[in-house]
Amino acid sequence: MHLRPGYVEFAWGHPDLHLLPLEHLRHAAVRALADHGHDALSYGAAQGPGRLIEQICARLEQVDGQAARLDQILITAGVSHALDLICAIHTCPGNIALVESPVYHFALRILRDRGLELLPIPTDQDGLRLDMLAQTLAQLRRANRLARLLYTVPTFSNPTGITLGAQRRSRLAEIAAEHDLLVVEDDVYRELWFDTPPPPSMIMYDQAHVVRLGSFSKILAPGLRLGWMMAAPALISRAAGSGVLTSGGGLSHFQAHVVAEYMRLGLLDAHVVDLRAAYKARRDTLVAALLKCLPAGCHFTAPEGGFFIWVRLPEGIDAAALLARAEEARVAYVPGAHFHVDGGGQRELRLAFSLLPPQEMVEGARRLGHVIGAAS
Amino acid sequence: MHLRPGYVEFAWGHPDLHLLPLEHLRHAAVRALADHGHDALSYGAAQGPGRLIEQICARLEQVDGQAARLDQILITAGVSHALDLICAIHTCPGNIALVESPVYHFALRILRDRGLELLPIPTDQDGLRLDMLAQTLAQLRRANRLARLLYTVPTFSNPTGITLGAQRRSRLAEIAAEHDLLVVEDDVYRELWFDTPPPPSMIMYDQAHVVRLGSFSKILAPGLRLGWMMAAPALISRAAGSGVLTSGGGLSHFQAHVVAEYMRLGLLDAHVVDLRAAYKARRDTLVAALLKCLPAGCHFTAPEGGFFIWVRLPEGIDAAALLARAEEARVAYVPGAHFHVDGGGQRELRLAFSLLPPQEMVEGARRLGHVIGAAS
Numbered sequence: 001m002h003l004r005p006g007y008v009e010f011a012w013g014h015p016d017l018h019l020l021p022l023e024h025l026r027h028a029a030v031r032a033l034a035d036h037g038h039d040a041l042s043y044g045a046a047q048g049p050g051r052l053i054e055q056i057c058a059r060l061e062q063v064d065g066q067a068a069r070l071d072q073i074l075i076t077a078g079v080s081h082a083l084d085l086i087c088a089i090h091t092c093p094g095n096i097a098l099v100e101s102p103v104y105h106f107a108l109r110i111l112r113d114r115g116l117e118l119l120p121i122p123t124d125q126d127g128l129r130l131d132m133l134a135q136t137l138a139q140l141r142r143a144n145r146l147a148r149l150l151y152t153v154p155t156f157s158n159p160t161g162i163t164l165g166a167q168r169r170s171r172l173a174e175i176a177a178e179h180d181l182l183v184v185e186d187d188v189y190r191e192l193w194f195d196t197p198p199p200p201s202m203i204m205y206d207q208a209h210v211v212r213l214g215s216f217s218k219i220l221a222p223g224l225r226l227g228w229m230m231a232a233p234a235l236i237s238r239a240a241g242s243g244v245l246t247s248g249g250g251l252s253h254f255q256a257h258v259v260a261e262y263m264r265l266g267l268l269d270a271h272v273v274d275l276r277a278a279y280k281a282r283r284d285t286l287v288a289a290l291l292k293c294l295p296a297g298c299h300f301t302a303p304e305g306g307f308f309i310w311v312r313l314p315e316g317i318d319a320a321a322l323l324a325r326a327e328e329a330r331v332a333y334v335p336g337a338h339f340h341v342d343g344g345g346q347r348e349l350r351l352a353f354s355l356l357p358p359q360e361m362v363e364g365a366r367r368l369g370h371v372i373g374a375a376s
Numbered sequence: 377m378h379l380r381p382g383y384v385e386f387a388w389g390h391p392d393l394h395l396l397p398l399e400h401l402r403h404a405a406v407r408a409l410a411d412h413g414h415d416a417l418s419y420g421a422a423q424g425p426g427r428l429i430e431q432i433c434a435r436l437e438q439v440d441g442q443a444a445r446l447d448q449i450l451i452t453a454g455v456s457h458a459l460d461l462i463c464a465i466h467t468c469p470g471n472i473a474l475v476e477s478p479v480y481h482f483a484l485r486i487l488r489d490r491g492l493e494l495l496p497i498p499t500d501q502d503g504l505r506l507d508m509l510a511q512t513l514a515q516l517r518r519a520n521r522l523a524r525l526l527y528t529v530p531t532f533s534n535p536t537g538i539t540l541g542a543q544r545r546s547r548l549a550e551i552a553a554e555h556d557l558l559v560v561e562d563d564v565y566r567e568l569w570f571d572t573p574p575p576p577s578m579i580m581y582d583q584a585h586v587v588r589l590g591s592f593s594k595i596l597a598p599g600l601r602l603g604w605m606m607a608a609p610a611l612i613s614r615a616a617g618s619g620v621l622t623s624g625g626g627l628s629h630f631q632a633h634v635v636a637e638y639m640r641l642g643l644l645d646a647h648v649v650d651l652r653a654a655y656k657a658r659r660d661t662l663v664a665a666l667l668k669c670l671p672a673g674c675h676f677t678a679p680e681g682g683f684f685i686w687v688r689l690p691e692g693i694d695a696a697a698l699l700a701r702a703e704e705a706r707v708a709y710v711p712g713a714h715f716h717v718d719g720g721g722q723r724e725l726r727l728a729f730s731l732l733p734p735q736e737m738v739e740g741a742r743r744l745g746h747v748i749g750a751a752s
Contacts, residue, residue: 017414025417026409033402038393041401041597077453080623088489093469109619113464221417223629243485247456253599254631 007330008364010351013158013307019278020221021271028262040257046245047236048075048228049253051260056214056228059263063191064204071233072207074240077251078227079188079213083107083151086184086211086229087114089238091148098136098150100128102310102339102348104158104186107151118341119147125301127164128152130171137179149182155198156189156306159339159350163304166199173205181209188215188227189306191272194280198305201230208232216259218307219272224255279307285358286351286365293369295376307354310336312347317375319349325375331367384740386709389534389683389728395654396597397647404638416633422621423612424451424604425629427636432590432604435639439567440580447609448583450616453627454603455564455589459483459527462560462587462605463490465614467524474512474526476504478686478715478724480534480562483527494717495523501677503540504528506547513555525558531574532565532682535715535726539680542575549581557585564591564603565682567648570656574681577606584608592635594683595648600631655683661734662727662741669745671752683730686712688723693751695725701751707743 003009032040047053053073061067076082091097093115099108101120111118121133140147154164176183185202203210215227229239239245250256262268286309287302297314313319320335336345353361379385408416423429429449437443452458467473469491475484477496487494497509516523530540552559561578579586591603605615615621626632638644662685663678673690689695696711712721729737
């Protein structure tokens with residue numbers, strides 16, 4: 001990440017450095033090495049250290065109202081690694097992967113690296129369109145083809161901020177079961193809700209057809225490269241049996257011990273509460289600034305959690321073409337087309353409110369409003 | 377790793393826990409978080425933190441007599457991850473990978489997970505047989521087929537302990553260039569030489585056709601899951617451009633900062649010198665005990681570095697079948713067939729001297745000698 005001086009960089013969906021609990025993580029690292037340093041520095045289990053898996057199961061009991069079992073969790077080097085691992089054990093090159101559209105752009109690259117054919121399923125203001133999903137699956141079935149998985153970010157979506165409601169989740173689970181479709185749920189923003197907790201994870205609707213991907217990148221520190229997947233024990237066991245994990249053990253062994261200690265010390269609860277307040281304030285600031293500064297014809301919805309606001313531009317304005325002018329005015333964003341596989345999203349753009357201090361966002365909204373206004 | 381009480385576990389090629397520099401790593405972790413904690417906890421570059429890349433380049437100048445360039449190094453989550461990453465960017469399922477035989481068994485699983493067809497190239501007492509390599513490549517060429525890579529552990533091999541001499545290295549480089557074959561050199565034992573340094577890395581013979589895989593697992597701590605690859609800048613850049621690394625940054629970002637600090641403090645040099653002395657003493661102990669205890673008809677060669685001794689059993693004894701009886705006598709090893717793709721190695725077995733204290737190895741050699749003697 002290169003932050004250009006004088007620019008308002010709405011493009012980076014990174015947490016603010018000042019929100020990293022540096023001192024507490026240092027304390028946890030020292031404790032982890034003092035109390036079980038040999039474990040932390042040795043080869044570990046392919047599934048990940050039991051210490052962290054136990055902490056995650058306990059935390060999921062708080063989050064979900066129902067504990068995950070130990071054999072449902074595998075520690076990963078973050079969601080990107082987890083997604084790649086699922087492709088490794090569940091797909092072959094040439095298979096079809098359905099992707100919510102728009103969706104996290106780098107996930108598309110991970111799926112493409114595995115040689116998958118990507119078919120977009122459109123979303124509306126309430127998230128994934130299940131009529132379109134059912135229609136696509138029916139078409140595939142008629143053509144005697146199979147979709148191996150659906151990748152979706154149903155909770156505080158990256159990039160749209162939208163959350164799929166309980167009713168659609170329930171219907172998605174039905175469709176997945178009917179078509180034996182694996183739903184890969186990127187669930188990294190769940191804990192960062194601002195007003196009320198979001199609907200349950202997809203895995204609460206169907207334990208057999210959902211892999212839920214969690215991460216400490218948003219709620220603790222991205223540099224730890226630490227996450228987890230929750231899935232049916234058979235799938236967890238296949239992932240743990242992959243060559244890379246069998247050879248060296250879990251990829252994030254050392255930092256898993258540090259985070260297990262951080263959680264054991266009870267530090268995560270208070271930190272997440274602080275983050276919710278901090279990000280909520282940022283969302284409020286950016287929403288207020290956009291309401292004030294964006295010209296008529298722009299639309300956006302205030303997200304109820306996560307890091308992002310998705311803006312729709314007035315008709316006739318292309319977000320990718322506008323970026324050059326925005327950068328001249330020293331404000332940056334990610335054009336919507338980046339999050340589509342089929343060339344959609346031209347009139348849309350993603351703003352992140354996770355990284356920037358409030359005053360900077362206010363100035364950024366002013367510049368953006370000016371640039372859009374000039375192009376209208 | 378489960379160490380069964382009362383057993384002598386020669387099967388595990390792990391470092392002795394007492395050789396882990398726990399205190400110094402704790403110190404480095406504290407310093408890394410104090411001095412550049414925000415960097416260590418943020419998303420990092422896909423290539424890995426510049427701090428560690430610089431330290432590795434400087435160290436390679438000591439090891440090789442020639443510094444690596446910064447654009448030749450990418451930080452990995454160890455050699456297993458690196459090997460998988462090379463497959464991702466350089467192979468497609470169905471491609472042919474040549475593998476030295478016998479060779480590190482879990483590497484075979486990583487290559488198979490990528491859907492590669494494995495063709496073994498035999499070794500003799502001096503390592504890879506280049507006549508057989510040339511012959512296989514010529515046969516493939518006649519059949520209009522291509523081998524995409526050769527995986528080899530030419531220095532203090534796992535499992536044989538054998539080191540490929542300078543002359544064969546030079547010839548291997550010629551063959552690789554002639555057939556445009558990528559040589560993937562697993563170079564993790566290089567620094568653990570006991571008497572004199574080994575011949576130069578394969579990459580010193582040909583920078584275009586060699587990827588060299590290094591690791592901190594053997595010289596520092598396996599739990600860090602930290603390694604590096606050295607290759608032509610174009611290949612490094614392709615690896616860094618993979619979806620997984622682009623999405624989240626390098627997989628071992630946090631521990632890379634810790635190890636960069638450890639190296640900056642100058643702690644690695646003295647530690648590696650200590651390890652050489654410790655492993656040399658263990659090798660000497662096990663070699664002396666095997667000479668004393670193994671019955672006539674057994675053969676082995678004292679390795680000049682690394683972790684392993686490769687034992688050939690008397691004619692008519694199958695190492696896999698013998699293992700049950702060895703375990704009854706409470707001594708364990710890995711049967712040679714595990715390291716072959718084609719069912720070879722029945723009369724061979726691998727002993728690791730890295731993990732066990734000297735007295736335990738003496739007792740293990742006694743038990744093993746007894747079991748082999750009883751089967752002869």
